[in-house]
Amino acid sequence: xxxxxxxxxxxxxxxxxxxxxxxxxxxxxxxxxxxxxxxxxxxxxxxxxxxxxxxxxxxxxxxxxxxxxxxxxxxxxxxxxxxxxxxxxxxxxxxxxxxxxxxxxxxxxxxxxxxxxxxxxxxxxxxxxxxxxxxxxxxxxxxxxxxxxxxxxxxxxxxxxxxxxxxxxxxxxxxxxxxxxxxxxxxxxxxxxxxxxxxxxxxxxxxxxxxxxxxxxxxxxxxxxxxxxxxxxxxxxxxxxxxxxxxxxxxxxxxxxxxxxxxxxxxxxxxxxxxxxxxxxxxxxxxxxxxxxxxxxxxxxxxxxxxxxxxxxxxxxxxxxxxxxxxxxxxxxxxxxxxxxxxxxxxxxxxxxxxxxxxxxxxxxxxxxxxxxxxxxxxxxxxxxxxxxxxxxxxxxxxxx
Numbered sequence: 086x087x088x089x090x091x092x093x094x095x096x097x098x099x100x101x102x103x104x105x106x107x108x109x110x111x112x113x114x115x116x117x118x119x120x121x122x123x124x125x126x127x128x129x130x131x132x133x134x135x136x137x138x139x140x141x142x143x144x145x146x147x148x149x150x151x152x153x154x155x156x157x158x159x160x161x162x163x164x165x166x167x168x169x170x171x172x173x174x175x176x177x178x179x180x181x182x183x184x185x186x187x188x189x190x191x192x193x194x195x196x197x198x199x200x201x202x203x204x205x206x207x208x209x210x211x212x213x214x215x216x217x218x219x220x221x222x223x224x225x226x227x228x229x230x231x232x233x234x235x236x237x238x239x240x241x242x243x244x245x246x247x248x249x250x251x252x253x254x255x256x257x258x259x260x261x262x263x264x265x266x267x268x269x270x271x272x273x274x275x276x277x278x279x280x281x282x283x284x285x286x287x288x289x290x291x292x293x294x295x296x297x298x299x300x301x302x303x304x305x306x307x308x309x310x311x312x313x314x315x316x317x318x319x320x321x322x323x324x325x326x327x328x329x330x331x332x333x334x335x336x337x338x339x340x341x342x343x344x345x346x347x348x349x350x351x352x353x354x355x356x357x358x359x360x361x362x363x364x365x366x367x368x369x370x371x372x373x374x375x376x377x378x379x380x381x382x383x384x385x386x387x388x389x390x391x392x393x394x395x396x397x398x399x400x401x402x403x404x405x406x407x408x409x410x411x412x413x414x415x416x417x418x419x420x421x422x423x424x425x426x427x428x429x430x431x432x433x434x435x436x437x438x439x440x441x442x443x444x445x446x447x448x449x450x451x452x453x454x455x456x457x458x459x460x461x462x463x464x465x466x467x468x469x470x471x472x473x474x475x476x477x478x479x480x481x482x483x484x485x486x
Contacts, residue, residue: 107352108229111432114357115364115456122365134362143311150362154440157355159306159320161433164351165224165254166324167344174329177248186401186410187245190421191252193400194428195220198392205384214442215381217260218451219388221434222253223459225352227427230463235470237478238420241413246424249397257434261315265441268313277308281322288328288339315441356433363436366453375450381443382454389429389458390465397425415477423469429462431455 121130134150147155172178178188198219206212227250231243284301302323310316329340337345366372376382401421404410412421432455439451 103348103352106229107356108225108227110353110357111225111360112229114360118361118363118365119368119456123368127367130365134365143307145307145310153359153362154437155310155316156306157359158317158433158437160347160355161320161351161359162258162317163302163320163324164344164348165251165258166321167327167329167340167347168324169251169255169321170325170327170329171340171344172248172251177244178251182411184248186404186412187248188252189404189410190245190397190401190425191249191256193396193403194222194249194393194425195253195256195396197396197399198388201392202384202388205387206380209380209447211381211443211447212384214264214438215384215447215451216388217257217264217442218385218435218438218455219392219431219458220253220260221257221431221438222250222393222428223430223432223434224250224254225356226430226432226459226463230427230430230467231424231470234467235423235474237474237481238470239413239415239477242416242420242424245413245416245421246427249424249428253428254434257438258318258321261438261441262318265438266312266314270312273308273311277305277312277319280305280308281326284323285326288326291332293339317437359433360436363440363452364456366449366456368453372450372453376453376457379447379450381447382450385435385439385451385454386458386461389431389435389455390462393429393462394422394425397428398422401425419469419476420473423466423473426462426469427466430459430466432459435459 118130121127135148137146137148138152139145139147178184199216202219203212203216206215209215224247227246228243231238231246235242280301284298284305287297287301302319305323306316306319309319309322324340327340327343329338331338331341398418398421401410401412402418405412412418435455436452439448439455443451
């Protein structure tokens with residue numbers, strides 16, 4: 086059978102469609118969480134989120150909310166790992182000249198928000214980890230807003246945003262692995278390394294049966310969870326070890342095949358369910374007063390809305406000025422500014438970092454700040470992108486006339 090070659094841009098289009106739908110379901114899950122926790126039935130939400138399930142063996146008697154955070158998000162990060170591997174090997178990030186601008190922009194979009202958040206929150210309980218919250222960009226929400234408001238924007242602009250978000254996710258993965266490792270179990274780490282080596286060997290030997298891979302993935306997840314490293318790193322590690330180039334006569338490489346199968350479950354189930362249990366924060370006068378008067382929530386909002394915009398646009402300008410990168414074809418600085426504003430939609434990973442890194446009293450105000458900043462950035466980006474989309478549509482019509 087001849088191999089069906091899949092162009093990276095076709096893969097991007099498919100990825101965009103799934104993530105756009107996922108963004109809508111994510112929004113629904115968030116809305117349900119906010120309505121539920123602030124209704125007369127709010128106690129039932131807290132009881133369900135905190136209910137413990139699972140065996141005591143290997144520390145797996147976890148709350149429902151923790152299972153959503155550590156378990157379901159491992160699937161999300163596995164898909165991220167597959168996407169990152171594909172981009173690095175055969176996608177936009179495999180060409181250093183094309184990849185330079187989104188890589189530099191992503192670094193600026195992580196460093197500047199972190200510096201702003203650290204400066205504002207300095208001295209508050211949890212500040213030493215709060216700086217990481219505004220570093221993230223949510224792919225599902227960002228691509229959803231982009232698809233709804235920027236139909237006429239060049240495809241190069243969409244690819245720039247996806248590449249930036251993928252690099253951003255890599256930065257978030259590193260932060261989670263380094264910053265949120267509690268203790269370290271050498272035996273469990275050894276088990277994880279052996280299981281990952283077996284996974285790599287099976288990939289190299291072209292073994293395809295799920296009966297081996299699924300139990301192996303479970304062993305990797307449990308082992309990494311037991312080490313003290315955050316369990317979602319298991320998903321990333323497995324994704325990065327998955328083969329991404331198809332053999333002669335092979336219809337699809339394992340990474341592409343798995344991404345096709347699992348991305349809908351990640352985008353439509355794993356991430357929305359995580360949002361359902363992570364986004365349930367109180368919305369009342371007292372809670373909102375805390376958000377707008379406490380240093381850490383203010384740091385998160387300033388880092389996301391201001392830091393992302395300054396960091397992405399500023400780093401991009403420096404890269405272009407120094408000749409390191411070039412603007413995507415048929416785009417200008419107004420397009421990059423609109424996309425940078427969209428990069429301020431933190432959400433999924435920002436909520437995860439807030440959950441992992443902050444003391445309990447600072448957690449809910451910080452998560453409220455993430456939701457407020459992400460909603461604000463979405464609205465501002467939608468307005469900017471809609472205007473840029475109309476400008477591109479007029480230009481295209483003039484060219485055709």
